[in-house]
Amino acid sequence: xxxxxxxxxxxxxxxxxxxxxxxxxxxxxxxxxxxxxxxxxxxxxxxxxxxxxxxxxxxxxxxxxxxxxxxxxxxxxxxxxxxxxxxxxxxxxxxxxxxxxxxxxxxxxxxxxxxxxxxxxxxxxxxxxxxxxxxxxxxxxxxxxxxxxxxxxxxxxxxxxxxxxxxxxxxxx
Numbered sequence: 001x002x003x004x005x006x007x008x009x010x011x012x013x014x015x016x017x018x019x020x021x022x023x024x025x026x027x028x029x030x031x032x033x034x035x036x037x038x039x040x041x042x043x044x045x046x047x048x049x050x051x052x053x054x055x056x057x058x059x060x061x062x063x064x065x066x067x068x069x070x071x072x073x074x075x076x077x078x079x080x081x082x083x084x085x086x087x088x089x090x091x092x093x094x095x096x097x098x099x100x101x102x103x104x105x106x107x108x109x110x111x112x113x114x115x116x117x118x119x120x121x122x123x124x125x126x127x128x129x130x131x132x133x134x135x136x137x138x139x140x141x142x143x144x145x146x147x148x149x150x151x152x153x154x155x156x157x158x159x160x161x162x163x164x165x166x167x168x169x170x171x172x173x
Contacts, residue, residue, distance in 0.1 A: 003084065003087075004084060004118045008118060009084045009118070009120070011148065012118060012120050012141050012148060013082050013120070013170065013172075015031070015141075015148060016082055016120065016122065016139065016172070017082075017172050019031045019150075020080060020172065025055055025058050025059050025062070026055060028055065028058060029051045029052070029054070029055040031149060031150050032051035032054060032055075032149060032150050033051070033142060033144060033149040033150060033151050034050065034051055035049070035050065035151075036048070036049075036050065036051050036054060036149075036150055036151060036152065036153070037049055037101050037103070037108070037151070037152045037153075038053075038054055038057075038101075038152070038153040038154075038155070039092065039093055039097050039098050039101060039152070039153070039154050039155070040097070040154075040155040040158070041093045041094075041097050041154075041155065041156055041157075042155065042156075042157060042158045042159065043155075043158065044096065044097050044100065045100070046155065047100040047101050048101075049101050049102065054153065077124045077125065077126055078125060078126050078127040078132070079123070079124070079125045079127070079165060079166060079171070080122065080123070080124050080125075080171070080172045081122070081123045081165070081166040081167075081169025081170060081171050081172065082120055082121070082122050082169055082170055082172055083120065083121050083168055083169040083170060084118075084119070084120055084121070085119035085120065085121050085138060089119065089121065089138065090109070090112075090119065091105065091109065092105040092108040092109055092112075092152075092154060093105060093154060093156070108152070112140060112151075112152075115142045115151065116142060116143060117140045117141065117142045117151050117152070118140070118141050118142075118148075119138050119139070119140050119141075120138070120139045120140075120141065121136070121137075121138055121139075121169065122136070122137045122138075122139055122169075123135070123136050123164075123165045123166050123167070123169055124136075124137070125161055125165045125166075131160060131161065132160070132161055133158070133159070133160065133161070134157065134158075134159060134160065134161045134162060134164075134165050135155065135157065135158050136155070136156045136157035136158075136165075137153055137154065137155050137156065138152075138153075138154035138156060139152075139153060139154075140152035140153075140154065
């Protein structure tokens with residue numbers, strides 16, 4: 001799969017920054033393809049195959065609040081970086097992680113290639129005296145109509161900060 005152009009990655013960075021700052025949880029769902037998929041290696045039961053389920057997960061993570069930009073249950077995320085995926089990051093976890101979605105890892109890769117998905121790596125963290133939470137996500141985007149929508153969330157890490165947050169990524173305000 002050919003790497004995306006700088007124009008495309010710059011556009012996706014801008015879209016993600018807008019998504020991140022969108023306070024209304026239901027409005028975040030407008031950034032998702034109707035058939036969006038979510039997989040989560042650290043917590044395989046945190047999977048989804050549609051936008052309403054992911055919106056519900058976000059709402060639950062916020063303790064039922066109806067709005068709240070880029071936050072988690074502990075508070076606002078202090079740091080965020082984004083960058084295009086490298087060639088060696090073009091994979092979709094294991095079949096064990098993807099199985100609840102009804103897809104194998106190979107099927108997701110085939111779908112990504114067929115639909116022209118573009119992957120962006122996002123690191124989000126809470127400082128908390130350098131011992132806060134870190135979340136690493138591969139956000140996969142696809143062209144839909146005249147715009148781009150999120151096709152897949154691949155949550156690859158959820159845990160304590162490990163010193164790798166923000167590696168080679170562009171800092172988002």
